[in-house]
Amino acid sequence: MSKLLSEEQVEQYKREGYVCPIRALTAEEADDFRKRMDALEASEPNLWGRSKIKPHLMMSWFNELIRHPKILDAVEDVLGPDILAWATGHFDKKPRDPGFVSWHQDATYWGLSEPSVVTAWVALTPSRRDNGCMRVIPGTHTAGQLPHKDTIDINNLLSRGQDVEVEVDEAKAVDLELQPGEISLHHTMLIHGSEPNHSDTRRLGITIRYIAAHVRQTSGFNDSATLVRGTDRYGHFLAEPQPTRDFDPPVVAFYNDIVGEIRRRKEAIATQAKSASA
Numbered sequence: 001m002s003k004l005l006s007e008e009q010v011e012q013y014k015r016e017g018y019v020c021p022i023r024a025l026t027a028e029e030a031d032d033f034r035k036r037m038d039a040l041e042a043s044e045p046n047l048w049g050r051s052k053i054k055p056h057l058m059m060s061w062f063n064e065l066i067r068h069p070k071i072l073d074a075v076e077d078v079l080g081p082d083i084l085a086w087a088t089g090h091f092d093k094k095p096r097d098p099g100f101v102s103w104h105q106d107a108t109y110w111g112l113s114e115p116s117v118v119t120a121w122v123a124l125t126p127s128r129r130d131n132g133c134m135r136v137i138p139g140t141h142t143a144g145q146l147p148h149k150d151t152i153d154i155n156n157l158l159s160r161g162q163d164v165e166v167e168v169d170e171a172k173a174v175d176l177e178l179q180p181g182e183i184s185l186h187h188t189m190l191i192h193g194s195e196p197n198h199s200d201t202r203r204l205g206i207t208i209r210y211i212a213a214h215v216r217q218t219s220g221f222n223d224s225a226t227l228v229r230g231t232d233r234y235g236h237f238l239a240e241p242q243p244t245r246d247f248d249p250p251v252v253a254f255y256n257d258i259v260g261e262i263r264r265r266k267e268a269i270a271t272q273a274k275s276a277s278a
Helices: 007-018 025-045 061-063 069-079 247-278
Strands: 018-023 083-093 103-104 117-124 134-136 180-186 193-194 203-212 224-229
Touching: 007 018, 007 069, 007 247, 018 069, 025 203, 069 083, 069 117, 069 203, 069 224, 103 203, 134 180, 203 247
Parallel strands: none
Antiparallel strands: 018 180, 083 203, 083 224, 103 193, 117 180, 117 203, 134 193
């Protein structure tokens, strides 16, 4: 029996690669998380530069969010009972923000052994078509890993500006509109993106990448993850410490070590890509 999703929603995820909307947080909970984030931004002007990778290790509110039982109930329905929170991020489009996300698959540069990975996109403000909600191409998760190219556009919110190198039929795109506290789930291979914010309303979303415990990192470096439900019988990832406060010193030390590993891996991949195209 499913914990949160209906049988129809579980089948939709299998068939189309996403399910939306799912009520996971109350509107009041979403507002509280947003206020805590805004307060931390006000006191730490370089908050997201300092915490760009795995921000759940640096911020106590973020670490609470990845453990939210309703989010985990939904994730368990599509991923199984043993769940690690592996990566996190935030996508904040202010009013009239030109930022966009090109059509891409999440898993392209992640180096994970298999696509037993689901992203929970958590809305902390309304996310609509006019303010740049996420858009997906249903069913594309079944096509496997597709080729991507790196692009240069200062308004592309992706770190590499990655763009899938296949023709995308945008007439098939579905807008994943959400209210604060609602989430969407999407498969790591699903083609998705988003457009700029053409409205006067902020669009703030948090991404949490959950993986099944048996998944491993294949890129040859020490990666880390947080066990958030069930049991980790495999130990493929370094166990992440849980912060007791924002920028908890022992956790910051762990963060600096693991992020250094991740950045060295990214530099190696970029060097290999340049060599291949030379």
